[in-house]
Amino acid sequence: MTLYLRPLSLLYGPDARRAIAAGQGGALGGSDFIAFTQAELIERDGAHVRRSVIPYAEARNHGERLALIESPRPDFAGLAMGRPKLMGIVNVTPDSFSDGGELATTVEAVAHGLGLAGEGADILDIGGESTRPGSDAVTADQEIARILPVIGALAKGGHCVSVDTRKPQVMRRTAAVGAAIINDVSALSYDSDSLKAAADVDLPVVIMHSQGDPKTMQVNPVYDDVTLDVFDMLAGRIAACEAAGIPRRLIAIDPGIGFGKTFRHNLTLLNELTLFHGLGAVLLVGLSRKAFTGALTAEKNAGQRVFGSVGGALHAALNGAQILRVHDVKGTRQALAVALAAADPESSGL
Known part of the structure; x- marks a missing residue:
């Protein structure tokens, strides 16, 4: 039981x-x-x-x-978790579902990151491999070539940078140039060396639930109880991290909206989101521009799913999510500022 x-x-x-x-x-x-x-x-x-x-x-x-x-959540990568923090997305890929190919050069990617920081992003999440449904993996060398100069430039500028990667080689190389967070959609399970690499570099990690590989994860995903199954998997990965020398204070968990989940699975996870606070870790939610928001709003163009994404981010924040991973930083920050001030008039908002 x-x-x-x-x-x-x-x-x-x-x-x-x-x-x-x-x-x-x-x-x-x-x-x-x-x-x-x-x-x-x-x-x-x-x-x-x-x-x-x-x-x-x-x-x-x-x-x-x-x-x-x-239990109060400790600072994560030096950021206080008292109010929601925004993680701005910088995809240096040709094939991401929403903005693939838009940031084809280091100069463009750095400029985009700086723009998101200017809009209020607390963290800049840099990824060099698309993990959208149906995507193909790239080599570690390809990934490193795409993101290393971007991470180096943004970190040197004093920004808190996370690296969105599944590969231990990429974790080690980007940590050496200033990455402050590892954000792994496979919860450090894609490679047998990932846990050791994350422990060695001694950085905070985001471990996300996913079912199956990105190439096939949306082919008939099935759960006994999606929220409990996701909770149990994340609890197991936290235990694996702790056994590898990564303490819970350095762990954030992400239920993985859209990663091996149906439309109904995603809505159920959001409806039952507060369960995940029982893992005793920082809670990150990333639903920005994902397909289920388009299904709800009838917006087929991923790049135009701003308002639905902001609505989802507000729901997550009011259910205690400490980090929100978003494409549209300015709109999300403005909406949060109003929603949080209305919820807590005695505070200074964000």
């Missing part, structure tokens, strides 16, 4: 702080402005799942699980 706690009945700002101070609510993901006053207790025994809603006082009977949800 496996037990899970999913925080429910969220409060924000002054209401949240009052509930926490009175012992009537818990801090969601260690937040100082989001509290939960109930939880869904989920009991899983093989294929059988039993769900019930319990008050916060009863959730206290599950002290270890509750502590993982409520």
Whole structure:
């Protein structure tokens, strides 16, 4: 029998702080402005799942699980996790689903990164291999040639840069020129040396859930219970990271919206997002411009899915996500500034 706690009945700002101070609510993901006053207790025994809603006082009977949800998240790559941080996407690829081929040179990629930083991106995520559905892998040498000068230039300029890669050779080379975060869609499982490489360079890592290889991951993905299955996989990868010498304080988790999931799987994960705070790690959500937003908004052009993407980012932030991976930094930041100020009028917003 496996037990899970999913925080429910969220409060924000002054209401949240009052509930926490009175012992009537818990801090969601260690937040100082989001509290939960109930939880869904989920009991899983093989294929059988039993769900019930319990008050916060009863959730206290599950002290270890509750502590993982409520513990303050430490700074990640030097960034405080008290309010959502924006990770701006810089794809130095010819075939990414939304912006492939737009940044064909180092100069163009660096300029785009600087533009995103100017719009308020806290992290610049640089990728040299597309992992869109149906994409083909590239060699480590190709990847390094595309992104190494971009990462070096942006890091030298004082920006917090993450490298979006599955390959240990790329992790090591980019760490040497200033990458501050490793963002791996395979959760450090693509290569047998990935865990050691990440531990050796001693950088924070983002481990993402995916089912299958990008080439075939959208061919009939199946789960017993998508949220619990994704949670269990990420819990296992956290354990593997810790065994390899990567402490939980250096780990962020990403449920992998769109990576081996159907339209309904994606919506279910977003609806049940608070469960992932039970992993005791920084929560990153990346849904920007993805196909399910187009299906909901009838926007076929990925580059025009701005408003749907911003709506998804707001939902994630109000469910406690600490990092949002986005293409459209300016629009997301403006929407967050208003939504968070309305939720917590006593704060200074972002």
